[in-house]
Amino acid sequence: MRTMGAMDLHAPILRWYDETARELPWRGPSASAWSVMVSEFMLQQTPVARVLPVHEHWLDRWPTPADLAAEATGEAVRAWGRLGYPRRALRLHAAATAIVEHHGGEVPDSYTDLIALPGIGDYTAAAIATFAHGRRHVVLDTNVRRVLARTVGGAELPGPSVTKAERETATELLPEDPPTAATWSVAVMELGALVCTATGPSCGACPVADLCAWRAAGYPAYDGPPRRAQAWAGTDRQCRGRLLAVLRDTEGAVHQSRLDAVWPDDTQRLRCLEGLVEDRLVVRTGAGRYALP
């Protein structure tokens, strides 16, 4: 059962997207499936503005999956730069290798083949199948979840995990025609990214403000389970970032003393270095010497 309000969302949002959408290198008919796939890896938990220059360099250097697969994994980690979560670079490299080995070097077009690749979960598989290949899938990312939570659900923010009801709502709203479904998904994502933002939404610029259940309810505050703030200072993540930055910015191997200099806590630094080696982001090349793989 769908609400009358939900049905009316389509035309305004599609029109808004047509008039407002950003031109991004991975959008449009000229973008390759590989370009879309690279963008989806980079955009996982990372804003568009920071992805743009790295994506451009990446596609220039490795125009196809085979080009990346032929490189050392450490070059992928280095080219990843400061996007964060560098294991994504490793997974993208591994996915490119699997594409060469099992898919003739072409990015798969089915959700099933895509989600079997490293680094690809439900969202990314649906996004690549939809935006690179025109398949019809529910694309449920944080933007879509927030827009639907507000417009349909009347809540400020979605809960911590995707619920069955949420997926059903998204499924019912997905247009039947595959090309329209693809545009709808990217349009809702764009609305969430530019207007229906997590904090300080621009409801005055929203094409469906007059249909929004959250607005109609008087903007009730989020009342779900409290979400834990992401700790940063002093964490292993910060330490790992420091260590990897040294290796990224160095050609070849570095002596351990270089790593000692960027983190004072010996126990934590050694633990993090071991973790990086375990994760295959770093290799030990000799006694007290480390490098990118």
Added chain:
DNA sequence: TATTCGTGGTC
């Protein structure tokens, strides 16, 4: 299901 995993911008 709950944690872990980078980095930098915003208000």
Added chain:
DNA sequence: TGACCAAGAAT
């Protein structure tokens, strides 16, 4: 100014 957050995935 520090809390919050950004096209998630893996375990």
